[in-house]
Amino acid sequence: MSEVSTGHADSRPYGRLADTPEPAGGADYERLAANLRHLLDAVGGARLPNPLVSRVADQLAELGAQLAPFAVAESERVAGRRFDLPGRGQTMVPVLHWDEADAHHGRCRLTFGRHYLGGGGAAHGGAVPLVFDEALSAVANRDRPMARTAYLHVDYRAIVPIDTELWVDVEVDRVEGRKCYLRGGLHHGDVLCAQAEALFVELRPGQP
Numbered sequence: 720m721s722e723v724s725t726g727h728a729d730s731r732p733y734g735r736l737a738d739t740p741e742p743a744g745g746a747d748y749e750r751l752a753a754n755l756r757h758l759l760d761a762v763g764g765a766r767l768p769n770p771l772v773s774r775v776a777d778q779l780a781e782l783g784a785q786l787a788p789f790a791v792a793e794s795e796r797v798a799g800r801r802f803d804l805p806g807r808g809q810t811m812v813p814v815l816h817w818d819e820a821d822a823h824h825g826r827c828r829l830t831f832g833r834h835y836l837g838g839g840g841a842a843h844g845g846a847v848p849l850v851f852d853e854a855l856s857a858v859a860n861r862d863r864p865m866a867r868t869a870y871l872h873v874d875y876r877a878i879v880p881i882d883t884e885l886w887v888d889v890e891v892d893r894v895e896g897r898k899c900y901l902r903g904g905l906h907h908g909d910v911l912c913a914q915a916e917a918l919f920v921e922l923r924p925g926q927p
């Protein structure tokens with residue numbers, strides 16, 4: 720299960736994108752994201768007494784109302800754009816801790832918390848391509864013009880356990896003009912849990 724964070728970034732997988740002199744949200748943005756993840760895991764794994772459910776529902780509504788006045792346009796938002804932080808300051812995809820990352824390959828570690836539980840101790844099947852999309856896109860976009868996922872094929876080979884560290888390896892298979900073909904594997908120790916093949920297509924100027 721994730722822990723409440725008091726720490727700071729331990730990886731910078733996005734190369735020059737991480738070089739922001741004064742990142743929006745400040746140093747505590749990593750703690751904000753980590754504590755939100757912790758909350759999601761706590762809710763996802765709990766059976767709360769009814770009065771506590773009511774109280775937490777009220778507290779969450781109050782927090783949401785407190786943040787609402789600060790809504791901005793997509794280009795101004797902070798979540799997902801903090802390339803100096805592990806997880807980019809977003810909370811949709813588990814944090815990827817990159818040990819190796821360049822334009823050809825990458826290797827990272829992650830843990831699915833209880834927020835991602837599907838059943839039988841395994842991560843939800845939809846959470847697996849989520850991780851592949853994030854991991855493969857980090858390599859596909861490294862030192863190249865921005866590319867989007869054109870397809871992402873996932874084979875599920877073994878259940879993906881939650882609450883334990885997994886690792887992902889990514890490799891660029893080939894680049895043909897705007898097209899970047901990649902492969903990836905999601906592993907639990909020596910067990911290959913899932914593998915992916917994907918095509919990322921570089922955007923043309925002005926393409927959304």
Ligand SMILES: CCCCCCCCCCCCCCCC(=O)SCCNC(=O)CCNC(=O)[C@H](O)C(C)(C)COP(=O)(O)OP(=O)(O)OC[C@H]1O[C@@H](n2cnc3c(N)ncnc32)[C@H](O)[C@@H]1OP(=O)(O)O
Binds near residue numbers: 853860867921923
């Ligand atoms: C701010 C900076 C950010 C930096 C970042 C750093 C990373 C940090 C993490 C980012 C965060 C995570 C982000 C994850 C990445 C998403 O998840 S992106 C979201 C999911 N993907 C989408 O929404 C894509 C939707 N589709 C599209 O936009 C367009 O279809 C595409 C993919 C851009 C391609 O359209 P297009 O440019 O018009 O391409 P088109 O000219 O038709 O085709 C180009 C070539 O690709 C081929 N092709 C296209 N689609 C396919 C397909 N599905 N199958 C086979 N071939 C295909 C074509 O046949 C063609 O081949 P050639 O004829 O050239 O040999």
